[in-house]
């Protein structure tokens with residue numbers, strides 16, 4: 001079909017989000033020597049991160065870190081650092097500096113101080129935070145059933161070690177640090193997540209659906225079926 005959009009809705013969404021994020025980084029590079037981008041892990045961001053890697057900008061002045069990380073080796077398929085390495089750190093974006101959250105320590109509780117030392121000197125406020133959302137309404141590693149949720153929502157520390165029943169130990173940026181960004185994007189796909197977000201929008205209990213903590217400020221929602 002000549003002239004038809006051959007990309008799937010999710011690929012088109014990823015490209016549009018990548019263009020918006022690249023524009024934000026470029027705009028801030030006009031008046032900052034370094035800029036910071038915070039990206040999420042999981043399965044949704046791969047197409048966005050690949051698309052972003054192909055966009056030209058002064059990547060050597062861009063730092064990239066994660067909204068959260070699973071406490072697994074980078075060789076593990078669950079590693080968010082691995083996702084960034086395999087998708088973003090190529091093409092034009094190969095020159096970006098990635099600052100990961102996982103340390104060699106055995107647990108996130110042991111590693112949290114070193115990880116905080118790594119990320120505190122970065123160019124906060126971040127130019128952009130690209131959040132994801134699980135089907136349970138978690139974002140980053142702010143989980144409703146995590147005993148550390150209260151602290152992660154309230155602390156002004158950058159990072160919190162998180163234990164969630166049934167999941168690997170994790171480390172997450174605190175809500176405060178995630179809020180510290182010039183622009184917030186939410187990248188989600190599928191009918192289930194649309195319904196979860198719609199439900200989140202009509203209530204205000206952040207402890208039930210942690211994504212709600214980002215609904216009180218401007219949030220650009222990128223959704224496709």
Ligand SMILES: O=C1O[C@H](COP(=O)(O)O)[C@@H](O)[C@H](O)[C@H]1O
Pocket residue numbers: 040041042043044045067068069070080131132133134135138139140141
């Ligand atoms: O565990 C995580 O889940 C969310 C959503 O992941 P997805 O696979 O449903 O896209 C993600 O935003 C977060 O960074 C990640 O660690």
